[in-house]
Amino acid sequence: MEGGHLTPLPLSKEVIIRIFFTSLCLILLFLCTVANAKIVFSFKDTDNLSGIYVMDDDGSNTTLLTDTLSPRSPRWAPDGKQIVFERRVKLNDSQKVHLFIMNADGTNIRELTEPIQPDGRDLHASFSPDGKYIVFRRYERIDNDNKKHSICVMDIESGKVKKISDLGVNTPAWSPDGKQIVFTTIPVAGMSGGNVWIMGDNGRNARDLLPPPPEDGLIISRWNPRWSPDGKQILYTEDRDKLDLIDGVLHYIPQGYYYFIYDLRSKQSKRLTSQTI
Numbered sequence: 001m002e003g004g005h006l007t008p009l010p011l012s013k014e015v016i017i018r019i020f021f022t023s024l025c026l027i028l029l030f031l032c033t034v035a036n037a038k039i040v041f042s043f044k045d046t047d048n049l050s051g052i053y054v055m056d057d058d059g060s061n062t063t064l065l066t067d068t069l070s071p072r073s074p075r076w077a078p079d080g081k082q083i084v085f086e087r088r089v090k091l092n093d094s095q096k097v098h099l100f101i102m103n104a105d106g107t108n109i110r111e112l113t114e115p116i117q118p119d120g121r122d123l124h125a126s127f128s129p130d131g132k133y134i135v136f137r138r139y140e141r142i143d144n145d146n147k148k149h150s151i152c153v154m155d156i157e158s159g160k161v162k163k164i165s166d167l168g169v170n171t172p173a174w175s176p177d178g179k180q181i182v183f184t185t186i187p188v189a190g191m192s193g194g195n196v197w198i199m200g201d202n203g204r205n206a207r208d209l210l211p212p213p214p215e216d217g218l219i220i221s222r223w224n225p226r227w228s229p230d231g232k233q234i235l236y237t238e239d240r241d242k243l244d245l246i247d248g249v250l251h252y253i254p255q256g257y258y259y260f261i262y263d264l265r266s267k268q269s270k271r272l273t274s275q276t277i
Contacts, residue, residue, distance in 0.1 A: 038104075040065075040083055042072040052085055054104075065106030073124055073171075077131050080104060084112070084125045084134055097121040099136060101156075113154065113161065116140070122152075124171045129178045132156060137169050149186065151203060164203030170194065171224050174201070176231040182209070184236070187221045194221035196236050196262065209234070209262060210269065218242055218255055234262045 037057045042050045051067030052074045071087035081104055089096040099122045102109040112134070113122045125136040133153050140148045149168030154161045172183040179201055187194040195213065199206035213220035218240050225236045240256040259272040 038080070040074045040076055042074055042085075052083070052106075063106075066102065066109060068109075071100070075126050076104075077127050078129055079131055082131075084127065086121075086123050086125065097123060099123075099125050099134070099154075112156070112159075124169075126171075126173045128174050129176055135164075135172045135174060135181055137172065138163070151181075151183070164201075165199065165206065167197075167199075167203075167206060169197075173226055175227055176229060182225040182227065182234055184222055184225060187219075194223060194239075196222050196225050196234065209264075209267075219252070228261075232264055234264070236260055236262065 038054050039057060040052065040054050042052050044050050049067065050070045050072040052065045052071045053062055054065060055062040065083070069088045069091055071085050074083045074085040076083060082101055083104060084099060084101050086097050086099055089098055096119065098114055099112040100109055101112050112125075113136070119141040121139040123137045123139065125134045127134055133155055135151065135153050138150045138152050140150075149166070150163045151165045151167055151169050151172060152161050152163050167183075168186040169183040170186055172181050174181055180198055181201055181203075182196065182198045184194045184196055196209045197206055198209050210222065213222070219242065221239045221241075223237045223239065225234050227234055236259075238256075238258045238260060239254070240258070241252045241254055244251050244253050260269045261272060262269045
């Protein structure tokens, strides 16, 4: 918008912590199939730098695994022995982000991918059900005005990467049977978007699962889809914000943060939480 730019309105520490722990509990309840599960998560400190932690499912025994180069977006391997994540190559360069893998205890960290373009980023990795592959989002900057998005699959053993789609995606996740990938599209700044989509494991037949967000004066974006263990439902989040011009700067002002479950058989969504902001 002319005369201003977009920036999020800062949230209080209490709001951030409440959202964070509500998210962990809901995801655990939806996905966990065994007792005494471990939760892996990333968390930003007061300097906006991330670390990856694990803790027991009751919130105890929180342990830092790594905070080198601001790692984030950790995901467990199906057997629970490894964790894939993304992190910067240089601490002060947020434009260069590669994928890494480590043991469940934080040892043996090693690089998985190196973007093929200097300002490229590999993001939002997720394991296949058999643990042999990862699916991830690749971002490349062509020039100052053009950028390229794609979704790629990597054979972990050989290191070979195959592009399966030119779609721009966030947080892709394989279905339990390995036949489909759910993801969210990338929203345009200042507009609703980020809807939940699904496609075949080969990148074909991409289609939206949900109708577009309603045009009701709010900016609505959907994120972080996760499969239920039986593959019949998908958990996702929904941000609701409005824009307000404050002192010449256009701010995102949070209006609500919710969790939904989408049932693939009935094609209906059910809201799990009340407003958390």
